[in-house]
Amino acid sequence: MQTANTLDVLRTQVAKLRAGGETLALVPTMGALHEGHLTLVRRAREMCDHVAASIFVNPTQFAPSEDLDAYPRQLEEDAAMLESEGCALLWAPDTEVMYPDGFVTSISVSGVSEGLCGASRPGHFDGVATVVCKLFNQVRPTHAFFGEKDFQQLAVIRAMARDLDLTAPRVHSIIGVPTVREADGLAMSSRNRYLSEEHRTAAATLPREMKEAIARIKDGQEAAPTLAALEDALLGAGFSSIDYAVLADAASLAPLDTLGNSPARLLVAARIGGTRLIDNMAVEQDR
Numbered sequence: 001m002q003t004a005n006t007l008d009v010l011r012t013q014v015a016k017l018r019a020g021g022e023t024l025a026l027v028p029t030m031g032a033l034h035e036g037h038l039t040l041v042r043r044a045r046e047m048c049d050h051v052a053a054s055i056f057v058n059p060t061q062f063a064p065s066e067d068l069d070a071y072p073r074q075l076e077e078d079a080a081m082l083e084s085e086g087c088a089l090l091w092a093p094d095t096e097v098m099y100p101d102g103f104v105t106s107i108s109v110s111g112v113s114e115g116l117c118g119a120s121r122p123g124h125f126d127g128v129a130t131v132v133c134k135l136f137n138q139v140r141p142t143h144a145f146f147g148e149k150d151f152q153q154l155a156v157i158r159a160m161a162r163d164l165d166l167t168a169p170r171v172h173s174i175i176g177v178p179t180v181r182e183a184d185g186l187a188m189s190s191r192n193r194y195l196s197e198e199h200r201t202a203a204a205t206l207p208r209e210m211k212e213a214i215a216r217i218k219d220g221q222e223a224a225p226t227l228a229a230l231e232d233a234l235l236g237a238g239f240s241s242i243d244y245a246v247l248a249d250a251a252s253l254a255p256l257d258t259l260g261n262s263p264a265r266l267l268v269a270a271r272i273g274g275t276r277l278i279d280n281m282a283v284e285q286d287r
């Protein structure tokens, strides 16, 4: 695996990989890799000739009050994991390379980025959209892989790529990969390592209660009381606050009161012991 820290080296390496017209996957990450990330890499390897991963802890998607400084950084360990998964290229720029002096541009996606995490993390998705657009322009992949764990992020990136003409022939496809979970159901996340043993055990209440809520909604219960019960259960289990617990249309992410004909999703963000966890699940309609 080659590691590039500058745009010149990146472009040389990408040109070598694509010299014969090969497909190139990009798996963007912020590092501190776990099985969720490695599943994205494996899926990318199945679908493409070569895989590039990026590791960049993007400061512009963190609010001043958030965990930018504390965010785990372990570049050597991550590089070894990517290499053993058959990654051909690691793009690991410094902040000065990504945002040189005088950088003044920001991409803002309206609609899908406005509620949910966009409401509790103002400016977050502008930072994500801008850096992902830059990553697409820098690496020029044929395919890009993102986790459904960050469901709203995936929707924002799809909208950005469509509106800025980054999809075919530049990026042929943006592929969403289902959430990889721990044995007790907790969605894998780099931030899970912030949790104490006690909070880690309690955190599994989140996917458990979400499944319960989905079963009740499918049974015909209205969303509002079901989601209120979900919030109570989380607070009772040791969560300190709930940013949102919303039944939404899976495409527009607009909130729903009841199930309709189009696919729905349950999305939750909640805090435990100072750590903010997110999760989402499909609400499959039985027909």
Ligand SMILES: Nc1ncnc2c1ncn2[C@@H]1O[C@H](COP(=O)(O)OP(=O)(O)OP(=O)(O)O)[C@@H](O)[C@H]1O
Pocket (backbone or CB within 6 Å): 028, 029, 030, 031, 036, 037, 039, 040, 145, 146, 147, 148, 149, 150, 177, 178, 179, 180, 181, 187, 188, 189, 190, 191, 192
């Ligand atoms: N459990 C998971 N299953 C599938 N994809 C995942 C999972 N966790 C992260 N990803 C995906 O990996 C990519 C990189 O995510 P990132 O580096 O932010 O990791 P993370 O574990 O989501 O970290 P954080 O704790 O900051 O949310 C994103 O596309 C994200 O959706």
Ligand SMILES: CC(C)(CO)[C@@H](O)C(=O)[O-]
Pocket (backbone or CB within 6 Å): 028, 029, 030, 056, 058, 061, 128, 131, 132, 150, 153
């Ligand atoms: C897509 C991403 C790499 C952009 O910084 C980040 O938001 C993430 O890791 O999900």
Ligand code: BAL
Pocket (backbone or CB within 6 Å): 061, 150, 153
């Ligand atoms: N995985 C999403 C990145 C973030 O929370 O900033």
